[in-house]
Amino acid sequence: PAPVTAAAAATAPAPKPAGADKLVVSFAQGGATLTPQAEAQLDTAARTYRDGHPLMMYVAGYTDKQGSELANLMLAARRAEAVKAGLIARGIPADRLEATALGDANPVVPTADDTPEPANRRVVITWK
Template sequence: MKPVEGLVGENRCRRWLALIAVVIGVTGCASGRSYVVLVPDEDGTTGRVSVSGAKGTTWLDKPNEGTVIGAPAGEKFVVAKESLTKEFGPALAATPMKPITFLFYFETGRVTLTRESEASVPSVLDAIRKRPAPDISIVGHTDTVGKNEDNVALGWGRARFVARLFESNRIGTDRISIESHGEKNLLVPTPDNTDEPRNRRVEIMVR
């Protein structure tokens, strides 16, 4: 594969995984020549990338838009989905899934999920099971009612509750880490001794 000269991206970080996977895995050819293609994110959006060489710079900013490496500036084409699957299938399949975050909310002063959060448990479990080897971070939080040390303990209790919930549903605990932030790192900043439902939560990051 020829080197990609002056490859410059204007993307959010989460898009780089898909883009770099395709660039590194480029073995396909357009008229017998190597090319770069900008693949869309899972929600259909893209970032923006430039490919520069002796003949100028070409910007790619549309889904599945490509350019031959070394082509004149502005010379672009659209790669059919069938060609992407055929030529870049292994690279795209190897692209890691983006991290996802879930929030479970709790009743005040208790290690008990709210009714709404309890109803969301099945969908969270389904999302985790779709990942072949998920790494899960669980962080317990509280509002500012009560003493700081009591809230640290309450945060631990909430985090452990979620970890046990996952374990009882056969989510591997060897890939789960838990911690408590207590009343620190509030989702909604409040004064001390403020009852704020959105701060009584557990944050779950799944990678």
């Protein structure tokens, strides 16, 4: 194979985070406040945006199965908006972000209703 020139390397898109096609931001039970670990994930997402220039980033908020369906959708929306606001604060244009709330749909760990499950309290960031 031909050697990669410095000019070619400078114009090549940066790779995604090692093996990642998504980033997951976790939340405390009932909360939508970004933790230091969540802030670090947003830093990684912002680097991914700057380095890879994806057309869009999608922010999907989820909850565990504690609480009513409406309360979970509202909490998922607050979580998604907190992540979106954090990404905007890191320089990602708002028109390149799409946030949605999915409540207790698509659990990472399936549970019965009213069962707390930390892995299900999350926002998933994907891009294309």
